[in-house]
Amino acid sequence: MKIKLTLAVLLLGAITSHAKVIQSPNGQISIDFRLKNGIPTYKVNYKEIPVIKESKLGVELREGNNLMDGFEQVNISTSSFDETWQPVWGEVKEIRNHYNEMVAELKQPATNRYMNIRFRVYDDGVGFRYEFPQQKNLVYFTIKEEHTQFALTGDHTAWWIPGDYDTQEYDYTQSKLSEIRGLLRNAVTSNASQTVFSETGVQTSLQMKTAEGLYINLHEAALTDYSCMHLNLDDKNMIFESWLTPDAEGYKGRLQTPCHSPWRTIIVSDNACDILASHLILNLNEPCKLEDTSWIKPVKYVGVWWEMITGKGTWSYTNALPSVKLENCDYSKLPKNGTHSANNDNVKRYIDFAAEHGFDQVLVEGWNIGWEDWFGNQKNYVFDFVTPYPDFDIKALNEYAHSKGVRLMMHHETSGSSVNYERHLEAAYQLMNKYGYNSVKSGYVGNMLPYGEHHYGQWMNDHYLHCVKEAAKHKIMVNAHEAVRPTGLCRTYPNLIGNESARGTEYQAFGGSKPFHTTILPFTRLQGGPMDYTPGIFEMDIEKINPNNHSHVNATIANQLALYVTMYSPLQMAADIPENYERFMDAFQFIKDVAVDWDDSKYLEAEPGKFITVARKAKDTGNWFVGCVAGDAEHTSKITLDFLDADKKYIATVYADGKDADYKTNPQSYTIKKGIVTNKTKLNLRAVAAGGYAISIIEAKDTSELKGLKKL
Incomplete structure (x- = not known):
């Protein structure tokens, strides 16, 4: 593992004592933080395209004197971090955790209370959280509501389930954000325990797509000693606001300083495969706390x-x-x-x-x-x-x-x-x-x-x-x-x-x-x-x-x-x-x-609601497995097996929908085809609606294993 921590200030943008901009390591994602009339706000851009417009941050307290406004900036610092860590099990053998960080230290003079907001900017998205340092005037406190805003740039397409304090066991609905209010009632189906809280409330992780082709995902990371966050939509202004799960008395959290909220996460890309490949949420969690993990096996x-x-x-x-x-x-x-x-x-x-x-x-x-x-x-x-x-x-x-x-x-x-x-x-x-x-x-x-x-x-x-x-x-x-x-x-x-x-x-x-x-x-x-x-x-x-x-x-x-x-x-x-x-x-x-554990994963093609095709390399082997699932409509993949080693031959077995396969009338129709593939092999494979295909690609150890097989 290699760790690099830059303690010196890494100021990647500008400009006044109340406005700072920090960028991702590759420079494509930026966060603009500033105090506006004493209110913390932030904006997010991707490749200079607005993703989150100016949005307010703050926490409402049961005890009054809310931590929402009246702030002044005490200090702002930035740093950089870069490490590579190995998960005990996972989609890949190693994960890079590389981000630029900004910490805004805020003071509320009227109450002499302090609150920090920590931002981390990765190449695939951002995470931020509230931090409450140990202090004389804020020791035990109760959250009435957290008011984290995500002001969107338009009426995006979203894949959502109803906001509920007790279950996520819902079918997804695809709609414009403006249509959630009219569709939510029919999207609520019965469950053993459910508590729907709003006509425009949805759950995270929420996936959206803009008219310009940006994919945006809203979620949270490292949820400990805090209530789960949902999202409630102001559908007139297209602003999501956090909506925490209440306790038996209706309050949203009981905290003691020093403490912090979970990370609020925004993953963004112009390629849907990048959303699936993101490790941002894992990276925002603490390293493994178990000394011995040898007994943990997939x-x-x-x-x-x-x-x-x-x-x-x-x-x-x-x-x-x-x-x-x-x-x-x-x-x-x-x-x-x-x-x-x-x-x-x-x-x-x-x-x-x-x-x-x-x-x-x-x-x-x-x-x-x-x-x-x-x-x-x-x-x-x-x-x-x-x-x-x-x-x-x-x-x-x-x-x-x-x-x-x-x-x-x-x-x-x-x-x-x-x-x-x-x-x-x-x-x-x-x-x-x-x-x-x-x-x-x-x-x-x-x-x-x-x-x-x-x-x-x-x-x-x-x-x-x-x-x-x-x-x-x-x-x-x-x-x-x-x-x-x-x-x-x-x-x-x-x-x-x-x-x-x-x-x-x-x-x-x-x-x-x-x-x-x-x-x-x-x-x-x-x-x-x-x-x-x-x-x-x-x-x-x-x-x-x-x-x-x-x-x-x-x-x-x-x-x-x-x-x-x-x-x-x-x-x-x-x-x-x-x-x-x-x-x-x-x-x-x-x-x-x-396999059930992997050294590498390649997302070959993806579009939410339509299709996903993934290739994964089995742990400690040269073998690969590919899977493709289709949505409501038929899908034809055109994939190249260029993830295979260049100097090797493999035996591929393709399990695909039959010509007459139909998920309603003939779901058990399938074909199996076996042949030789290399890293130059190109495949055209058809998946019917609600169908798919699976491929096992086994490294040939000896030429005798290839006898009688033809190239696919």
Whole structure:
């Protein structure tokens, strides 16, 4: 690692004691900061084109004497920083963290209070945050609202989901910003817990495109001890303003100096691929705080999950109880319902399948007592996270899995009772250590306990991070579902190996997602960190799994294969049931082959809502994998494999939509073609609407491997 810190003043623009301009290292992005009548303001330009017009900064306090105006500048300093760091896992082997920084130190003479605003300007965007130094006249304080503005230059096209304090599990809407108000009501679909706050409120990460062809992304980084930020639109003036998630009393944050806000981020480029390739949010997080990371390993897994999501099986063990009190419930005396999926024989079947096909782990949900009345009741003591159902022999099943070279993946559903989870957390992690579990999928379905708290409020954000830190002490990796959307904390705590926090594959069994959904998620949800999207569905007609479920998966098989490359995650599930893979073993081969950790990633082409094509180099190999997903319309790629080594030959296997493929009527039509490729190979490949293609490119070690193959 090389680190360079320039302490001398790096003043890259001009001019008065109340106005400073600082540029990115390549000079293409600039921030203009100034005090205007005592009010902090900023502007952002890209290649001298306005991106954010003059926008106000400030924080409104419950106690009065707001930190919004009446400021004078005490000092302003600038510096430069350049380092290269290696993530424990990731899209690339090394990440450069290179920025120019400006710190504006402000004083409010009327109250004798101090507030700093720190700006960092990268070649791909900017980040800024509020900092509150330790001081006599500002010690404990409560935020009523943060008033960070993003004044836009026009009525941009946006890909958005409704602003909500409790869920991101919405389909995306593409519209002009001015159309959000009229469309938002229909964009709100039902969820187990939701709190929509405004007719023009949307969530971050927000992706936009200007009429001039600039791509702009708004998000936040390093969300700790603070409330999640949403955006509320003044659609008359095209100004977004931050809108924090409140606590049970309606306040937006309770802080003690010294402290700071998360970073507010703006990623900008005239090339959509640059948005996808950006590492700005990771770079704005602190370096890894774990001394030993050798136990953190990317995971490819299967699981007893899809059969329950589709309704073929159940999480619960019995139908004999209207309600459950764990302390006096003897399940051994209760009749089985006959649909409980987490039983010994069924779990062994998944273990055998995982072992046969080289998967690392098997997720088992519904293994522990209490599922009979877990949903929607806001119970405090809903699960104990240590007691298995009578038909789940936790000791024997783990021993069986280990004998096959496979681990079981733990599942902890909290049902929103975070207090109960913290009460049992140490015992639950100790049980995992006892039986050899090293990863857990946690869930937060339903309204939160304590009552009145929201999924994305300060209290819950502290809870999620507490669980990750405690898990690290037990060498456990965490995959949190229904938690706050990621903001790059996986750099600091890389045992946070995955999150859901978006509309995942499960909704394909709940009525479907829009065909363009997976062409938007990498521009939005994945900006802050990887998603446990759970791809790999091969049977699109859910009625064939559960006759009472008439849902249809809006994708082709080739599309589902491509997701393992386009939806980056070090945690990838082959989500379908074994029987469906056994029907299409030639296509299933790609899921078996594809890597989950990478040395390099190349975004070959992209347009939000339309298509994404990505090439990734598998960790410590010469092998590459390519994935392309299409949106609502057919897409033809014209790509060159110039990312391959010039002096080598490779064996490529192309999995593509068949000529008659159609995601509605013929989603299981695909073709497989194999041949020789080099770095000069050019490919024209077609993806139907909601379709795609996937390519494995394996380095040929010997010419004998090429025998009988032709050039593609």
